[in-house]
Amino acid sequence: MKLQYVSLWLLGAVLILCAAHTCGLRRCLISMDMRHIEESFQEIKRAIQAKDTFQNVTILSTSETLQSIKPLDACCVTKNLLAFYVDRVFKDHQELNPQILRKISSIANSFLYMQKTLRRCQEQRQCHCRQEATNATRIVHDNYDQLEVRAAAVKSLGELDVFLAWIDKNHQETSAA
Numbered sequence: 001m002k003l004q005y006v007s008l009w010l011l012g013a014v015l016i017l018c019a020a021h022t023c024g025l026r027r028c029l030i031s032m033d034m035r036h037i038e039e040s041f042q043e044i045k046r047a048i049q050a051k052d053t054f055q056n057v058t059i060l061s062t063s064e065t066l067q068s069i070k071p072l073d074a075c076c077v078t079k080n081l082l083a084f085y086v087d088r089v090f091k092d093h094q095e096l097n098p099q100i101l102r103k104i105s106s107i108a109n110s111f112l113y114m115q116k117t118l119r120r121c122q123e124q125r126q127c128h129c130r131q132e133a134t135n136a137t138r139i140v141h142d143n144y145d146q147l148e149v150r151a152a153a154v155k156s157l158g159e160l161d162v163f164l165a166w167i168d169k170n171h172q173e174t175s176a177a
Helices: 002-026 034-050 071-092 098-123 133-144 151-158 160-176
Strands: none
Touching: 002 133, 034 098, 034 151, 034 160, 071 098, 071 133, 071 151, 071 160, 133 151
């Protein structure tokens, strides 16, 4: 009889911990309208991708890196990739066309806002970085480093839709949980 009570107590404790963990993930979601960013990118996508001289190379390597990220690592990978775009890609890209430059600046500002949101989550210890998340981010950086800086920036900007779709997908799956 005592064993049944202990089992029920343990089951209850696990359910409470799982519920608390799920709520923690929800609080780390980016509450931002992704359509604005996606529309800004769509307006410059063709011009950016036309400058890409390495059509057979990918930085984000969608099938391997982003698609294998578990929901538990989504916050960390998102935080790391936002930093990657802000700290490297946007800074390394040199754009002469003022309209494209304005759109890129708008996207960069949105990324800065998302970083701020995720930074708060990390401060509250709700955005954990496991080894898998760190490895996925390292792969992206390694892919970037294999190209010349300007070519890598163009390639990464051209793949921005992949990252935006991944953020959108992970936001929907986590918020539906």
